[in-house]
Amino acid sequence: MGFQGYAVAAAVAALCTAAGFALFPLVSLTDLVMVYLVGTLVVALRGWRGPALFSSLLGVLCFNFFFVPPRFTLHVEHSQFVVTFLVMFAVALIISHLAVRVRTQAEAAKRAEIVAETERLRSSLLSAVSHELRTPLAAIVGSASTLLQSAAPSRDLLLNIRDEADRLTRLIHNLIETSRLEFGASLKKELYPIEDVIGTALERVDKILAGRGVETDLPENLPLVPVDPVLMELVFVNLLENAARHAPEAALVVSARERMDHLEVAIADRGPGLKPEDLERVFDKFFRASAAPGAGLGLAICKAVVTAHGGTIRAENRPGGGAMFILTLPRKAA
Amino acid sequence: MSQKKATVLVVDDERAIQRFLRPSLEENGFAVLEASTGKSALDLVVARKPDVILLDLTLPDMDGLEVLSRLREWTSAPVIVVSARGQETDKIVGLNRGADDYLTKPFGVEELLARIRVALRHAERVARDPEPVYEHGDLKIDLTSRRVWLAKKEVRLSPLQYTLLAALVREAGRVVDQKRLLKEIWPEGGSTPEALRILVHQTRHRVEKEPVRPRHLKTEPAVGYRLESPDD
Numbered sequence: 075m076g077f078q079g080y081a082v083a084a085a086v087a088a089l090c091t092a093a094g095f096a097l098f099p100l101v102s103l104t105d106l107v108m109v110y111l112v113g114t115l116v117v118a119l120r121g122w123r124g125p126a127l128f129s130s131l132l133g134v135l136c137f138n139f140f141f142v143p144p145r146f147t148l149h150v151e152h153s154q155f156v157v158t159f160l161v162m163f164a165v166a167l168i169i170s171h172l173a174v175r176v177r178t179q180a181e182a183a184k185r186a187e188i189v190a191e192t193e194r195l196r197s198s199l200l201s202a203v204s205h206e207l208r209t210p211l212a213a214i215v216g217s218a219s220t221l222l223q224s225a226a227p228s229r230d231l232l233l234n235i236r237d238e239a240d241r242l243t244r245l246i247h248n249l250i251e252t253s254r255l256e257f258g259a260s261l262k263k264e265l266y267p268i269e270d271v272i273g274t275a276l277e278r279v280d281k282i283l284a285g286r287g288v289e290t291d292l293p294e295n296l297p298l299v300p301v302d303p304v305l306m307e308l309v310f311v312n313l314l315e316n317a318a319r320h321a322p323e324a325a326l327v328v329s330a331r332e333r334m335d336h337l338e339v340a341i342a343d344r345g346p347g348l349k350p351e352d353l354e355r356v357f358d359k360f361f362r363a364s365a366a367p368g369a370g371l372g373l374a375i376c377k378a379v380v381t382a383h384g385g386t387i388r389a390e391n392r393p394g395g396g397a398m399f400i401l402t403l404p405r406k407a408a
Numbered sequence: 409m410s411q412k413k414a415t416v417l418v419v420d421d422e423r424a425i426q427r428f429l430r431p432s433l434e435e436n437g438f439a440v441l442e443a444s445t446g447k448s449a450l451d452l453v454v455a456r457k458p459d460v461i462l463l464d465l466t467l468p469d470m471d472g473l474e475v476l477s478r479l480r481e482w483t484s485a486p487v488i489v490v491s492a493r494g495q496e497t498d499k500i501v502g503l504n505r506g507a508d509d510y511l512t513k514p515f516g517v518e519e520l521l522a523r524i525r526v527a528l529r530h531a532e533r534v535a536r537d538p539e540p541v542y543e544h545g546d547l548k549i550d551l552t553s554r555r556v557w558l559a560k561k562e563v564r565l566s567p568l569q570y571t572l573l574a575a576l577v578r579e580a581g582r583v584v585d586q587k588r589l590l591k592e593i594w595p596e597g598g599s600t601p602e603a604l605r606i607l608v609h610q611t612r613h614r615v616e617k618e619p620v621r622p623r624h625l626k627t628e629p630a631v632g633y634r635l636e637s638p639d640d
Contacts, residue, residue, distance in 0.1 A: 243514055267605055
């Protein structure tokens, strides 16, 4: 900005002088001072301290040279004009000082607003995450200390420890991948049969599904799609876990279809479904439909990952009850 | 393995991990040695010649992969690399530097024991001839007659599909990384990872009852494939 500010100040002085020539026959000499003061104000409002000072000085010089008799010299005939110059310079200084201050205060206020917003996001992240971290930890510590005190190991408590630790593991994995994506990590896309990716996800959620049925409808000759297998597996793990959590009874259905230029995959449950106003919000970070457990991160990362693949994801209510998540993946790498 | 207790060397600097591994391994009939640095691990391998080495890649004094390379200069004892999720590149490098298998943290005891048993059995089998018949659940593969059955019904496979299965049977229970499979199935080269994935996909549709939930031919994400170890 250094050089640019001074160039603008010079240009403004030139403009003021041009305006002065136009106004010269019409107004008194002292009124022309106002024109230069406006020029200085304009420069000062950009928030440049040095150029504003430069503009004040330039204004006085131009006024003297072009308009004060004898014109087109820096020589001054009447001593009264020396006072005019001094006052003009002083006013210009004060104006520029005030304008610069207004500008910097406005900027500081804006920065403070951004800081406050980040702070708010951070604290809601912290509270969501710490709640999510503490709940399983509390269960683990509680179960383990009970086991330490009791003579015979209880299978329930042991299962509790294992399942809650698994839950922590998934949460941490989600957090790591979320921040990886937010830091702009690139996807490692390769061509995969979607069945392979869905298969590894199913294996990973095996314990959560606890033997309940998952119907799959995946034609054998589906085209390969360019995906980052680790991230896309995470998408299916989150969608399956989400469905298992909100729709605890009936079977889940995973299906895929080949479309013109993309692959469409749907995961459907027979749970309570979603309120119409929640259909879009479920993908927001920290949004939690109902009081179900969860940090509200799972679906948000699904959306982030699918979008990063150039695909789309949406939620719908199924005819006959239940929710359905439909994602599309382009068949060609973007 | 009934005569003498097999010895497992656990190389990990986390006390919590050591504390859980020792009792679970001892309870399952293994003798346990512990090392918390790369240097002490190398010394222990020289002095005590463990049957299996469980090597964590994150060690305080040196890179776990470096420890592996040094071990492989003079011992062929099976090494199972232990690492966190997301370190897939390290796993592949580990396998290429001679690790037998890997475990992803966090893991359960069943998984750990299964890997150790496969590694021991494999080390034993290298000395003898390979088992000619593989059986796991409803899948049976006979390497001598080159025939495959699913639920007692013979399955027709293309030559490539059979080559894939045979390559995995020879390493049954162990992960085989993608590069190695490509080399074994297409020795003259010119193939791609995509072709391998399609081949696995098609093979699954022949030998798995539910191809999306394979019981025999498992995917090891971003690393390779594993055929479950045969029934005893």
